[in-house]
């Protein structure tokens with residue numbers, strides 16, 4: 001930084017230097033890429049948690065199926081035994097009765113083998129559910145570890161920056177009293193309008209014939225130039241920044 005001008009703008013320029021340092025620190029704190037990573041980890045963790053819960057729901061459906069299948073299997077085997085016993089007991093010449101029993105026996109056996117096929121299918125999907133449950137749990141565990149590490153680093157980063165930020169904020173508050181209130185107000189308006197930093201240097205490239213505002217890069221008017229040369233500071237006609245001569 002060049003030597004500040006020795007005029008009413010000098011305290012404001014010092015104020016601006018502190019303000020810039022504070023903004024830089026705040027930006028470092030807010031733009032810490034690890035904060036973004038932390039949010040992403042949090043999202044991924046909820047997705048893993050959801051996958052665990054989905055697997056549990058699917059597993060409950062499969063378990064219910066197996067319970068039903070077990071009951072059905074027991075009932076069917078009992079029925080087959082009964083039909084076989086009935087068939088053994090019925091006289092050979094009662095053809096209609098025998099035919100009916102055989103038909104019942106066949107359809108019961110068919111239903112049972114259908115069930116067996118379904119059991120095999122369900123067993124396969126059950127294995128897949130268990131796999132995805134375990135995967136999601138492993139993923140969740142790793143994400144939790146990552147989250148804790150990131151959080152620790154972010155907290156350490158904050159712990160380092162926060163006292164510096166506080167010190168700068170205090171310094172700014174104490175500096176405010178030595179700045180001309182009208183200039184401070186103008187500073188705030190310009191900053192709010194996005195003209196930051198509000199105080200800019202003005203430099204002559206042609207031995208003082210014209211002056212350029214280094215805030216916007218444009219030449220200032222002759223009137224502003226006179227003001228700049230006489231009082232040491234002026235305003236840029238283009239960007240409205242307060243300018244001083246270097």
Ligand SMILES: [Zn+2]
Nearest residue numbers: 213216236239
């Ligand atoms: Zn300008």
